[in-house]
Amino acid sequence: MSASALLEQPRAALREFVRRVVRYFARQLPKGLYARSLIIIITPFVLLQSVVAYVFMERHWQLVTQRLSAAVTADIAALIDVHENFPRAITADQLSRIAAERLNLNVEILEGVNLPSPLPPPFFSLLDEALSDEIRRQIGRPFWIDTVGRSSFIEIRILLKEGTVLRVFARRSQAYASNSHIFLVWMVGTSLILLAVAILFLRNQIRPIQKLAIAAEDFGRGREIEFRPRGAREVRQAGHAFLEMKRRIERAMDQRTTMLNGVSHDLRTILTRFRLSLALLDQTPEVEDLRRDIDEMGRMLEGYLAFARGDFGEQAATVDLTQLLSELRSDAERSGQETSLEIVGDPRVTLRVDAFKRLLFNLLSNAARHGEHIAITAHHEGRWLTVHVDDDGPGIPPEAREEVFKPFVRLDEARNQDESGSGLGLAIARDIARSHGGDVTLSDSPLGGLRASVRIPA
Numbered sequence: 001m002s003a004s005a006l007l008e009q010p011r012a013a014l015r016e017f018v019r020r021v022v023r024y025f026a027r028q029l030p031k032g033l034y035a036r037s038l039i040i041i042i043t044p045f046v047l048l049q050s051v052v053a054y055v056f057m058e059r060h061w062q063l064v065t066q067r068l069s070a071a072v073t074a075d076i077a078a079l080i081d082v083h084e085n086f087p088r089a090i091t092a093d094q095l096s097r098i099a100a101e102r103l104n105l106n107v108e109i110l111e112g113v114n115l116p117s118p119l120p121p122p123f124f125s126l127l128d129e130a131l132s133d134e135i136r137r138q139i140g141r142p143f144w145i146d147t148v149g150r151s152s153f154i155e156i157r158i159l160l161k162e163g164t165v166l167r168v169f170a171r172r173s174q175a176y177a178s179n180s181h182i183f184l185v186w187m188v189g190t191s192l193i194l195l196a197v198a199i200l201f202l203r204n205q206i207r208p209i210q211k212l213a214i215a216a217e218d219f220g221r222g223r224e225i226e227f228r229p230r231g232a233r234e235v236r237q238a239g240h241a242f243l244e245m246k247r248r249i250e251r252a253m254d255q256r257t258t259m260l261n262g263v264s265h266d267l268r269t270i271l272t273r274f275r276l277s278l279a280l281l282d283q284t285p286e287v288e289d290l291r292r293d294i295d296e297m298g299r300m301l302e303g304y305l306a307f308a309r310g311d312f313g314e315q316a317a318t319v320d321l322t323q324l325l326s327e328l329r330s331d332a333e334r335s336g337q338e339t340s341l342e343i344v345g346d347p348r349v350t351l352r353v354d355a356f357k358r359l360l361f362n363l364l365s366n367a368a369r370h371g372e373h374i375a376i377t378a379h380h381e382g383r384w385l386t387v388h389v390d391d392d393g394p395g396i397p398p399e400a401r402e403e404v405f406k407p408f409v410r411l412d413e414a415r416n417q418d419e420s421g422s423g424l425g426l427a428i429a430r431d432i433a434r435s436h437g438g439d440v441t442l443s444d445s446p447l448g449g450l451r452a453s454v455r456i457p458a
Helices: 003-028 033-085 092-102 126-138 181-220 233-280 285-309 321-334 353-370 425-435
Strands: 106-111 143-146 153-161 164-171 317-320 338-345 348-351 373-381 384-391 439-444 450-457
Touching: 033 092, 033 126, 033 153, 033 164, 033 181, 092 106, 126 143, 126 153, 181 233, 233 285, 317 321, 321 338, 321 353, 321 373, 348 353, 353 373, 353 384, 353 425, 353 450, 425 439, 425 450
Parallel strands: 338 373
Antiparallel strands: 106 164, 143 153, 153 164, 317 348, 373 384, 384 450, 439 450
């Protein structure tokens, strides 16, 4: 194996790892535009504030604390030098008085004691570190410090000689930049105010887009909509384009409906003439055959027109699912099929009633034509309605279940082998389901035949 091939394997593994990491984070991100916009605004804001806070803590706060600690340590070192170099000129009481009046330090020399055991370092040890470093550098003697025992004071003990300890109390503000947190408070406070303002403005910009999406979804379901373009210029342009598209679609549907009504009227007139002519003839077997052919032509014509016309003109309404399905079950039982009905969830649904009834009627007719037992099951959970129509007929092979939804398709050896059918029942059913924003699928039935499942938002 060549060297380039050996190098290519780690590179491919690295690329695959990077792709997996990117896909993982992409799955974790929110899917909504509002949430993603908030992330786009908040993420750089938080990063900027974090960098500023870190630089401030690292540069300003730590530097000021080191300078203050160095000044306090220098004062203590000067007191030690005076005490050791001029022991007869200045007594311990005078040294304490000078330290209190001039250096604002409480100094006391303890005899017959040693340094206590070291205290565990505090969680936030900036003052401990700075003060300890300065004592080691300027004094260089054993020491003991307590920066947390008293909130307003720090205690420093330095071993002068065996059995003699210099104890110093100093205010925390003398060795520590105690007011630096005010900067962080102001920074966090102003950041929260700015973020709140940004969120309010962003919400006002996102709301028109959400209303546009809701209006488009309602229009696709055949519901009446009230929508006025608002928001930014680009959003208003999209809203006006949607309204213009809506007007064009409605105009095209009106023109198609008018044309189909005219065609339907003309063809029905001709069929009526045929029926009248046959009624005037002697009722021979040939005439009966012609009458059946004309009736079949009428049924096929109605099927073609129903498929071509669609149901876009009907408005959605709230209906009781129990009543609607009970009527369809009664129709199926009158045809001689034993039919069961089960409804789970809220029976109140919003849909185009006539269209949905035609959808289920086509599925039930198909099940009744090929089975003896039919089961209707409806589930209304959340915003989705699912209706299953099961039968115990011969079923449809899995490889042909998508083919039967095509217009004018009839299987040679299965359920659609019906001389009186036009091959449009399932096509019309799927067309109606998709006009509601859902779909119709076929699968194996628990009864042993075919299951037709309708799933639409309701």
